[in-house]
Amino acid sequence: MYQIKTESNKYYNIDNDxxxxxxxxxxxxxxxxxxxxxxxxxxxxxNLSTIINIDRLLDCDIKFKNGKGKYLLIDLDHGTTxxxxxxxxxxxxx
Numbered sequence: 778m779y780q781i782k783t784e785s786n787k788y789y790n791i792d793n794d795x796x797x798x799x800x801x802x803x804x805x806x807x808x809x810x811x812x813x814x815x816x817x818x819x820x821x822x823x824n825l826s827t828i829i830n831i832d833r834l835l836d837c838d839i840k841f842k843n844g845k846g847k848y849l850l851i852d853l854d855h856g857t858t859x860x861x862x863x864x865x866x867x868x869x870x871x
Contacts, residue, residue: 782867
């Protein structure tokens, strides 16, 4: 299991089946339909990298020198692939 934090100070857990679990809502029940696909790195000129596995980010510096996150999360929410706008600022294995 992993925990991620975003720039807007929201926390999420990612379980072993890649389900995303919100931690800021009481009684949040995972539906098994909100899944982590991976992460993309923000490159110069608003380009994005290919999708990166969460394990590859554990040992990386995930913030720019100004403190902003270098990575965005890609998820699958009830069949729709989305790219988050809220950058990731911390990833840790629980």
